[in-house]
Amino acid sequence: MELMDKYLISWIVFLPLLGAGIILLLDGTRQRAIRTVALFAMIASFLVSIQLFLRFDSQLSTYQFVQRVDWIPAFKITYQVGVDGISLLLVMLTTLLGPLVILSSWSQVSDRVKEYHVFMLLMQTGMLGAFAAMDLFLFYVFWELMLIPMYFLIGVWGGPRRIYAAIKFFLFTMFGSVLMLIAIIYLYFYAGNDFDLIVIMNKLMAEPLRVNIQLWLFAAFALAFAIKVPMFPFHTWLPDAHVEAPTAGSVILAGVLLKMGTYGFIRFAMPFFPEAAFQAVPIISVLALIGIIYGALVSMVQDDIKKMVAYSSVSHLGFVMLGLFAFTPQAVSGALIQMVNHGLSTGALFLLVGIIYERRHTRLISEFGGVSKPMPLFAAFFLIVCLSSIGLPGLNGFIGEFLILLGTYTSANPHAKLYAVLAATGVIFAAVYLLWMFQRVMFGPCSKPENQKLKDVNAREILYLAVLLVFIVWIGVYPRTFLSKTQVSVDNFVSFMHSHRLPELPPPAPAETGEEQP
């Protein structure tokens, strides 16, 4: 058991990679075998992660199940992984979505099946590794590693403008992350040539950086993460990538990849540079609010369902960002749970859109109408997921949004009450665009002959939708299961942030570029 503990996270991270290795050895024409291997690798990773969840001690705010191996001793780079309450839920979300996306592409992807599944599994390893990494170099490696499979998933299996979308996705993300790399290297030297997250944190706690340096480094980290979230005005890659990506790609992108950005904020950018984070509250909050409202308004006018869901992500992630930067335990907990919610609800929405696209080869709202008659079960799933995304009490979205709004309202930040009020309008807008879309697609006369012949969801589709639905209801009815795991870590984070502001603010001088020139 001791041994199992030590390697638990490594198993979760590398089981998908193992699956990819096995698939590489298989002949490309044995599609069924390839899909099965991919599915089993994902399920195995999920099962191990359940162990992780059950054995995780929710009373500790420290990292658990830490494994540390030297990797490149010359730079003191280690392979070091572990989870705390913040990353635990995201790891779980990732492992949960893994098997579901493989199931969803069972019949949707028939071209280059082998490569497709290799990239899917590689992607999974990259995402899990990034969530579990406790070494900044390792984190960066996993962070960039995710780019390549996603680039291929969009570019090879995507829609008509896939090449444009794939390159845009790659360049946007890389632009942000290379600047973060420079900031990481700066921290490496600051911490006495060490990439270890804990060592860097201790150093930063013992000797906080000067404000202007904090601001520069925070900006470098924040840019990388803001592009990934994506926050307004860095969101323009997202609709392209989502619309062009294959269904599974969209699910992964919305479900997990975007969380990478918000996770980056709470794990690195904010605790590393507390003073800068507090100073950035007005900018981040306003951008988050613009994201919430702008994303919702743009969603409203979309005629393509997938594009609508894509823009709704901008809106939902705006809530998460607002919550993180409220610095109250409720808001941060809400933001964390909202990350998971968004992964579940938006993931489910993309899966549903994928199901109907596979049948009709169109996603235009105007092409549908009255679909609930031929596909009653589908309509029921769709309705519940829409309501969860809107934030209906009893479903998961409500918990997250409520906690975020509550936490923001009670926050000590200037204008926090105004932010909360404005953000609340986003909830209303969400109801507008989702229900309006639902009405146009599902109700009314089923006039188009193609729509009348639509087949309802089959057993495989019911399976993966039902799994998501279980969690949607579970979090909505009894969020304690999940909140309790994060509570200690979140409290710790919030009190840390408040206690590590710089004691005395220097007079507001124009930011000098004190790190320039040798």
Added chain:
Amino acid sequence: MNLPQLSFYDFAGVFTPAALVALAVAGLIADVYLPRAYVRWVGRFALVGTLLILVMQVILHIARINWRHDMHLGFSDLFAFDGISVFFNYLFLIAAGLTIGMSIPHLEGKEYHRGEYYVLILLATAGMCLMAGAMDLVILFLGLETMSIAVYVLAGLDRKNPKSNEAALKYLLLGAFATGFLLFGMALLYGVAGSTHYPVLKDHLSYIIENPDPRRIMLLAGLGLVLVGFAFKVAAAPFHMWAPDVYEGAPTPITGFMATGVKAAAFAALLRLFLVAFQGEWTLTYNVLYVLAVLTMTVGNLVALAQQNLKRLLAYSSIAHAGYLLVGITALVASPDGASAYTASHAIMYYLLAYLFMNLGAFAVIVAMGRDRRGGDYLDDYAGLSRSRPDLAVLMTIFLLSMTGVPPLAGFLGKFYLFQAAVHNRLYILAVIAVLNSVVSAYYYLRVIVIMYMQPEPARLQPAMLDRNPTLSLVSLVAATMTVVLGLFPSRFLGIVISVLQQVV
């Protein structure tokens, strides 16, 4: 007459270049007696010989003979047998081996398949080894010219091809100019110091820098001219104009050899010059190198965006990589102490090693493509390659992603190392410019991947008729394996790079 005693180190130091010259002479003789149809045996002979020399070099390295703790100078201190020269000897031998390996299949059936081709590669390699070991401007010049003249000829060997002619002529004329600058610069330095020996130069130069001295102008002019000469050799902007034409016209393996071997030799020489001769903080050199690095990276990457010919694209990309390396040299010059100078030198050496494999690998794929009558010079030739030859497409993707700097490949760690050296010496802006440049470069590398994976094979063409040549497969596999291994498990190689530099200065 009092002849200096020759010691073991004299011979150990020049073992590699001497063995290469001997091999070249043997190849030349063999070529005379072998019938024309057996010319590829000269190539095989050269390949096996190079590998044997590599093995002997490893044995010398392992025997080590204390070189780890000391810097051994041979031949009246003209030539160093130390970590840097050992490291670069490895690098040049590997470059030569891979180049010869891909040349044999490339030249098969071509009119210009002659024994001299291999002989010239060996001679150029010998010149490179001399450059890496030189502790004296005269030896440096000797090595440089041995290398350059051999490469001039190699670039123009494809006599019937007007592009190859143009390449050779351009390279020769511009190269001669650059050599002139370099030589004049060396003459001025000699005038200042009264010696061409690096340690003597160092003493004089630091005296001149610290005290007001009328020789200062002469020194700076000399230094500037030497820099111009090297900037030409590494194709640094604004002295890069020759590179795209020459790279396009030269036989493909030679292009790869020029981009990796020749460039590495020039950087080896620069490294030693700045580590030994031009020590200390040099504001002027520093500014010049800074500008040179920024210009080279930016020009290389921006112009590469518009290329339709893969060899030209890689030429511009190689200019950009020279720019990244110049970031390392700038960091080296900006180093306040020995430790940071080491970091910068390690970074440069590691990067050159990584670049060697990823770049020669990419050229090996071009050679493999060129064996089909479709050719492999133009980007369009690669459309749909992932279906017709998935293995080549995967290899090319690995090399291109590594050049982009995507972890966990060698190119990423190399860039990381270089930029880390820059940040270490507080060159933040330079590091930011460099990373932004790699984002720009991502666009054109990705474009090749897009063409291979996301565009259909043009219908009018026959499906690719590529045969699988075992030598070529081996070369590209070795390159790909090293590209991955150097990125994922670099400790061993980093250990070598670091240990060789321990006591250089």
